[in-house]
Amino acid sequence: MPSIRVQEAPFDVAAEMAALTAGRTDIGALASFTGICRVDDGLAAMVLEHYPAMTERALARIAEQAMARWPLTGCTVIHRVGRLTPGEPIVLVLTASAHRQAALEACAFLMDWLKTKAPFWKREEPREGPPRWVEARESDEDAAARWTRTAG
């Protein structure tokens, strides 16, 4: 039921929202999160590498977890790979539910787990100097862990 995609192309948030809600009359709440490539410290580009055979499987598992934990009517996860320039969207998560708390919590959950349990790696290309691999942040681990502490 979840819609999972890994792609180089940009995504169309409005089209994805329409697809998730089309033909449904039981959706009262639609939450979204868009992650965007930020202009930090002279960043020229960001290259997203992934583990193709594993990626969609990992995302599907994360989405299934969200569907099992919250009464969602559906969810969409799109993650881009390849070379992205500042201002470009990287990731989209959409969650739909009868009620707002389920949609909002599941959206936050999906992002937290995606950040720690999906095989993507970011390499930053500064305008000057060699590229550098982005290091994992402990705060992302903490954010992901909160969903295993709560009954959720």
Place this chain on the structure above:
Amino acid sequence: MPSIRVQEAPFDVAAEMAALTAGRTDIGALASFTGICRVDDGLAAMVLEHYPAMTERALARIAEQAMARWPLTGCTVIHRVGRLTPGEPIVLVLTASAHRQAALEACAFLMDWLKTKAPFWKREEPREGPPRWVEARESDEDAAARWTRTAG
């Protein structure tokens, strides 16, 4: 800085997202919540009444609270009034920030406070029988109260 609107017309989520992020290079996270008129128990329409002189002021205060509590680059709140049919969007909240947790938390906060601190009233028109005013839910009060218990 927050963009606040009360209107009868539908809103365009993609256009609002574009407006909130246009010309900014410091946004890494964009969260949205769309509330939709649900088809419950033979509902024919929903009429949203409000207190015009007070509404935008109340929404602006709620948005200012969000801007003060989280490091947002901006936020948008649009609430529709008048007669809406099932499937139509009622409310839109957008929050933009450098980081995802701020955007997601502020989005949930805005919806929780809007549900309890903005002067809107819903009247449901069933397909059969007289219209009925929607009653406030205690769970909405509880959801709003959690933001006063936490340091936020």
Place this chain on the structure above:
Amino acid sequence: MKILYFAWLRERLGRAEEEVTLPPGIATVGALMGHLATLSPAHAEALAPGKGVRCAVNLDFAGPDHPVAEGDEVAFFPPVTGG
């Protein structure tokens, strides 16, 4: 003093607003509600304690102890249900 009513209060009272002269000694939202309840049986019923009626004075939410004075815009309505 202008009193506004919204949602089911407006419907039950058959009016969206009315002009009321503040009697001496009425200086709070709670006292004003008590006074309004004496105006008609419909007022008494709509503004009875336990109906959960909320108030705004000059466009801000106001509890029963909030002061009211001639010239204020005072609104009564049910708990809000937007969003």
Place this chain on the structure above:
Amino acid sequence: MKILYFAWLRERLGRAEEEVTLPPGIATVGALMGHLATLSPAHAEALAPGKGVRCAVNLDFAGPDHPVAEGDEVAFFPPVTGG
């Protein structure tokens, strides 16, 4: 057994994958990492404890005690940083 490397592991080792014959007695992710570390100084450095290298066996994340066997696809990579 096919071993895959991603991100800076791939760069440091100069290869995205390699075929490795599992020596007798090597039956867990942790033991396999120890074996791989003997293949070259670059392997030893990249796979050293403390580098925080993660593993997936047959497309699922796997801890050091996870079993590995001939025919498995085993991948090593840094902590993930997507999203």
